[in-house]
Amino acid sequence: MASRGNHEEAVKTLKEINEILQDETLTSEQRKEFEAHAALLSGTIMSGWLPYGIKRRLLMAGIIILGIYGLFVENYQVFVWWLLLPAFSPRIVGEITLFYGQITRFFK
Numbered sequence: 001m002a003s004r005g006n007h008e009e010a011v012k013t014l015k016e017i018n019e020i021l022q023d024e025t026l027t028s029e030q031r032k033e034f035e036a037h038a039a040l041l042s043g044t045i046m047s048g049w050l051p052y053g054i055k056r057r058l059l060m061a062g063i064i065i066l067g068i069y070g071l072f073v074e075n076y077q078v079f080v081w082w083l084l085l086p087a088f089s090p091r092i093v094g095e096i097t098l099f100y101g102q103i104t105r106f107f108k
Contacts, residue, residue, distance in 0.1 A: 007045060007052050014041040046094030060088045 017038045021031065051057055063081050070078030086092045 007048070010041050010044045014038060014045065017041070043094075046090045048090050049092075051088045051090060056088055060085060 017034050020026070021034055021038070026034070051060060063085060066078050067082050070076060
């Protein structure tokens with residue numbers, strides 16, 4: 001799993017590469033190389049199961065605690081909140097966006 005420092009460095013590097021890709025004077029070979037590097041960095045950014053950042057982790061923990069509380073007081077409706085938990089995982093979000101991109105590419 002990537003550490004927080006690696007994640008932040010990958011995000012910073014990806015932003016720099018995206019700025020470089022905005023340049024119209026790149027040759028096709030340079031563009032391909034930068035796009036390949038950007039794809040690798042995107043995979044690194046979206047590889048963790050747990051969210052990066054304390055706010056997202058606290059929100060995720062709060063939803064888990066709410067569900068456990070609902071279990072003890074026999075209020076099972078709060079388990080619906082657990083359906084939101086996959087939205088906090090970078091890996092699951094990355095897989096969903098990859099699948100969506102493949103599907104939309106297929107229908108073009």
